[in-house]
Amino acid sequence: xxxxxxFSMDSRRTEVAKLDEVMKVLSGLxxxxxxxxxxxxxxxxxxxxxxxxxxxxxxxxxxxxxxxCLKREHIACIVKDKSFRPPxxxxxLLVNNKGKVIGEELVPGHKAKERAGGKRLFLGKDFVIFYxxxxxxxxxxxxxxxxFKEIExxxxxxxxxxxxxxxxxDFYLRNCVGLEDDPKLATILIAFDLSRH
Numbered sequence: 001x002x003x004x005x006x007f008s009m010d011s012r013r014t015e016v017a018k019l020d021e022v023m024k025v026l027s028g029l030x031x032x033x034x035x036x037x038x039x040x041x042x043x044x045x046x047x048x049x050x051x052x053x054x055x056x057x058x059x060x061x062x063x064x065x066x067x068x069c070l071k072r073e074h075i076a077c078i079v080k081d082k083s084f085r086p087p088x089x090x091x092x093l094l095v096n097n098k099g100k101v102i103g104e105e106l107v108p109g110h111k112a113k114e115r116a117g118g119k120r121l122f123l124g125k126d127f128v129i130f131y132x133x134x135x136x137x138x139x140x141x142x143x144x145x146x147x148f149k150e151i152e153x154x155x156x157x158x159x160x161x162x163x164x165x166x167x168x169x170d171f172y173l174r175n176c177v178g179l180e181d182d183p184k185l186a187t188i189l190i191a192f193d194l195s196r197h
Contacts, residue, residue, distance in 0.1 A: 018156045018194050019074065025150050026076055026190065031084030033185060034177050038075045042176055046070070046169050053166045060140040065091070065163025065189075068145040072159060072191035076151075077173055079185050087146050091164055094129060097138025103129035148190050160192040 019037070026035040038046070050066045069075055086108040094103030106112055106126045114120075118132035145161035152160045165173060165187060173187045174180075 014156075015194055018154070021154055022074075022076060022151055022157065022190075022192070025154060026078050029078070029084065029150060031080045031082070032078045033081055034079040034179070036077055036177060038077055038173075038189075042173075043070060043075060046165065046172065049169045049172055050166055053168065061143070061166065062140055063143045063163065063166055063169075065143045065145040065161065066165055066169065068161050069163050069189045069191035072161070073193045075189055075191045077177075078188050078190065079174060079177060079179060080188060081185055088149070089144075089146055091143060091146055092127070093142045093144060094139055095142045096135055100135065101130075102132075102135050102139060103127065151190055151192060156195050157192045158195050160190070162188055162190045164188055 023035055023037070026032060046066065047070050050063045053061045053063060088107070090105040090107055092105040093101050096102050103123075104127070106128055112120055112122070112128040113130075115130045115132070118130050118135075121129040121131050123129065143163060143166075145163055148160050148162040151157055151162075164170070170187045171181060174182075174185065179185065
C-alpha cells in the first residue's frame with residue numbers, strides 16, 4: 001500500500017512539473033499577455049458556447065479546432081496581442097458540402113495557392129476564395145485544429161493542438177481572466193495530453 005501511495009505521489013509530482021513547464025513556455029512567448037489552464041467548468045461552458053455559434057448570414061461556422069481541444073486532457077489558454085507569431089497554417093477555411101476547401105485565410109508570409117480551372121477571389125487582404133462554378137453548395141466556415149510547435153517540443157507532452165475560439169468564446173475566456181473586451185487582444189487554446197511513460 002505504501003509503495004502504491006508513493007508511486008501515485010511521484011506520478012502526480014511529474015504531472016505538475018510537466019504542466020509547470022508548459023505554462024513557463026507559454027508565458028515566455030512574445031506577445032503573450034496572460035496564460036492559464038482551463039478548469040472543468042470553464043471547459044464545459046466553452047463547449048456549450050461553441051455548439052451554439054450563430055450563422056454568418058447563410059453560412060454556418062463549425063469550430064472543429066475547439067472541439068478537438070476539448071477532447072484533450074489539459075487545455076491552456078493564452079491571451080495574446082498583435083506581436084504574437086502568425087499561425088503555421090490557415091485558421092479559417094471555407095469548405096463546401098463535399099468537404100472540399102474552397103477558401104482559406106491567408107497566413108502572413110504565405111501566398112495564395114493557384115487552382116487549376118478556377119479563379120481566385122480575395123476578400124480583403126487576408127482571405128481567398130477559390131471560385132469554380134457549382135462548387136459553393138452548402139459552404140460553411142471551418143476553424144480547424146492547428147499545430148503549436150512550442151508545446152510539441154515539451155518533453156512528456158503529446159497530441160498537441162491549438163485553436164481560436166469563436167468571438168463569443170473569446171469574450172467568455174477573457175472575462176474569466178478578468179480582462180475587458182479589447183480588440184487588440186485575442187485568445188488561443190492550446191490542448192494536449194501527458195505521456196504516461
